[in-house]
Amino acid sequence: MDVELTRSRVGGRARAPPSKSYTHRAILAAGYSDGAAVADPLVSADTRATMRTVEAFGGRVDRATGDRRLDVEGFDGRPGVPEDVIDCANSGTTMRLATACAALADGLTVLTGDGSLRSRPQGPLLDAVEQLDGRAESTRDNGQAPLVVGGGVDGGTVSIPGDVSSQYVTALLMAGAVTEAGITIDLETELKSAPYVDITLEVLAAFGIEATETADGYRVPGGQAYGRDAAYAVPGDFSSMSYLLAAGAVAGGDDGVVVEGARPSAQGDSAIVDVLERMGADVTWDREAGEITVRESDLSGVEVAVGDTPDLLPTIAVLGAVADGETRIVDCEHVRYKETDRVSAMATELEKLGAAVTEEHDVLTVHGGDSRLRGATVAGHDDHRIVMALSVAGLVAGGTTTVEGADHVDISFPGFFDVLYDLGAELEEHER
């Protein structure tokens, strides 16, 4: 599906979907338990991959009550050997979490995914499983999926780089709790995307699991049991909110856009509020009500480090293209390891819309100012965040903008175009 957007004004109230990161963790934590429920989950292509994974290891995820609650029968700390290959589709989180879980089983698990996921780095996690005396192989011997993992790991100490993906740490912490000896993770380099590990620690605590940050990394003691009586309630997703907030800042008029479901949580991506404020947007966050209001404002370029918040890069790049002056997005090397190389994808596509962009290895500079965006056909790179960010650009670009491959929003924000349409965006969906 392609989406054609015409320059338009948006306004009104919208609710962002539940957090993808919290949902993945809550489903798997419930899987590790002997049964627990997840309230207000995100049901999207990526989280469905994690549901399938829990089922592959011997659990069951019941959606009979609709999408408002998942009742998970867990495998109680003892994942079985899957009957078939696990297809993690497009979801990096699922593949990393499933790899560490598979290392606990005595037999072997085969993990694969779509073309994008099969090109993403898994090497440091495979290496960690081997350091724990498990078996972890890349079938093509290139550190990428398909993967073959197993070995009945019972804990120990691993040393891994922190600058590729924080999901390795999350995966090892979640699995380590049910090993005999626990897992100590020593980080060889500074940890990127660190707030995602804070989310993990928060969810682990909610399921009764103790894990801590140490001087060198993280440690989870072994012999623990996941458990939770009340359903785990998933908060709203700030990465998804970033597109709605950006839409309000560039096309929200005087009344603006109010985004609901924005209660404070461990999500680093709530930094989007601060970024908008620094760019000069009229934005207010009522934390108690969980509402963020943003009105259309003249924006100025700023420097933003995205070491902690890689998923905000596409949104900030679009804001930078609309702002006056230069927006420098620094510390973004790891943003190249996502569904696509998002640094390069945003540079290419914003240039098609008439923006001037300079791409360096870990810096993306968007030269705003006199670069008035003009409509064009842009590629979504089969990447939900590129699609959503470019759609926001389409609200301000002159004429019409066609975003190709727009159905990929189903990965994290299935109703994205309905929400944008209801806010007043002029858009049409075209089947290819």
Ligand SMILES: O=C(O)C1=C[C@@H](OP(=O)(O)O)[C@@H](O)[C@H](O)C1
């Ligand atoms: O753990 C998570 O839920 C995520 C961690 C981040 O990835 P990295 O840790 O690989 O940077 C982020 O980009 C991804 O969208 C979700």
Ligand SMILES: C=C(OP(=O)(O)O)C(=O)O
């Ligand atoms: C990178 C992302 O997710 P994952 O790593 O789970 O594929 C994302 O949602 O932007």
